[in-house]
Amino acid sequence: MLRYVRVDTEAELLDALRKDGAQLLSGGTDLLVKMRSGLVRPKSLVDPAAVAELRGIETAGGALRIGTATPLSEILASKEVRERAPLLVDVLRVLGCVQIRNRGTLGGNLANASPAADSAIPLLLYEANLELAGGDGARNVPVGGFFLGPGRTVLQHGEYIRAVRIPASRQNWIPFFHKVGRRRALTIAIASIGGLAAVSQGRATEVRLAAGSVAPIPLRLKSAEEWLAGRALDRETIQHAGALAAGEVSPIDDVRATAAYRRAVTGDLVVRFLEGAAAA
Ligand SMILES: Cc1cc2nc3c(=O)[nH]c(=O)nc-3n(C[C@H](O)[C@H](O)[C@H](O)COP(=O)(O)OP(=O)(O)OC[C@H]3O[C@@H](n4cnc5c(N)ncnc54)[C@H](O)[C@@H]3O)c2cc1C
Structure with missing residues (x-):
């Protein structure tokens, strides 16, 4: 029982x-x-709902x-x-x-x-x-x-x-989160990208990127982050960061999407985020 x-x-x-x-x-x-x-x-x-340390x-x-x-x-x-x-x-x-x-x-x-x-x-x-x-x-x-x-x-x-x-963090982060799913509401991600960018005069002081549903675990996209650090957010830099991000994930084919689609979405969302951050 x-x-x-x-x-x-x-x-x-x-x-x-x-x-x-x-x-x-x-x-x-x-x-x-x-x-x-x-x-x-x-x-x-x-x-554990009544345990004070967990509430x-x-x-x-x-x-x-x-x-x-x-x-x-x-x-x-x-x-x-x-x-x-x-x-x-x-x-x-x-x-x-x-x-x-x-x-x-x-x-x-x-x-x-x-x-x-x-x-x-x-x-x-x-x-x-x-x-x-x-x-x-x-x-x-x-x-x-x-x-x-x-x-x-x-x-x-x-x-x-x-x-x-x-931990305490920068106040000037530009935040981003986008989840691609099969429907608009109540959806499990086919791929998701989150980001935080600190941008000064068009240059990325620091960029953090994370991805979900495109690898066995949710992960940071370190090679794209490292590429972006200190660079001017111009078109070539942004496109290259998107390509690095797409290359960094290891998605699978499943009932919700193909691996190729997930990889393409990863790169596209990183580009979308960085274009927005550059224009902010
Ligand atoms: C209709 C529906 C829609 C959903 N949509 C989403 C969505 O959009 N995004 C998303 O990410 N998830 C979604 N989920 C999944 C789920 O709701 C979330 O993962 C939720 O946060 C799970 O929390 P819970 O407290 O209900 O976990 P539980 O079901 O109580 O526990 C889940 C597991 O974690 C363990 N566990 C729970 N608490 C702890 C703890 N403190 N320490 C160690 N182990 C622990 C449990 O033993 C169990 O193995 C959805 C689920 C449903 C049914």
Whole structure:
């Protein structure tokens, strides 16, 4: 028989997750779908919604700490998040629908480790850190080092993501996020590109680029970023950055799109972002 366990403290959470077949249940918007299709068969579902360390949004010295069991809709409504990490808000606005955002969490979106996990894109761009906790204590992992492959992360048995920490960042970033899907609303990305650009007098001081659904994990597009650093954002530079980005991804053919289409979209979206940043 499947057991539902609601815990009130981190000590209870650790204890409950140690048990054979225990699985953390946050919003359930990924997990219940997998359970229904028989992909996972937990013996108990451990609900951390009442654990204070996993809830809420705090700021300290310009940095943000978001508990991973905080519903996405709460993050979307937060003034602090809008001020300090506006791209995260832009992305959450198009993650699922109201009902999904009322239930879904950052913890679930990240731990589910889909290559299409939308929240991973702004978190990669803001160079967020994940606070992990488990039986052996707590550790910090950069979000860029968290994903190992589709459905696979560095989380050990009994370990969970307690919070996301977004460091203080530039105020003058030009943000970009675009997700290409098969329909306009409630869509899983065929490809998505996010970016942050700091531009001064037509020159890219710094550009960060991240892509989803075009590789086994959401990733930063480092060779395009390095090419752009310090360069004037002219037509040739932008086109070359698009080509570098397209060459950096390793998409697959699947039911939603071909690899060739995903690669082309990656390059095109990078070009679109940079053209906009150059004109801003
Ligand atoms: C109709 C629909 C539309 C969707 N649209 C999108 C979309 O546009 N973009 C997108 O990215 N996703 C989308 N999703 C997927 C899903 O809603 C999100 O990934 C959501 O953020 C998952 O969060 P959750 O709290 O519901 O996770 P859950 O389902 O509770 O958990 C998912 C997995 O993460 C684990 N887990 C949960 N919390 C933690 C934690 N704190 N630490 C460690 N492990 C944890 C669980 O054990 C489970 O394995 C959609 C889903 C549905 C059903």
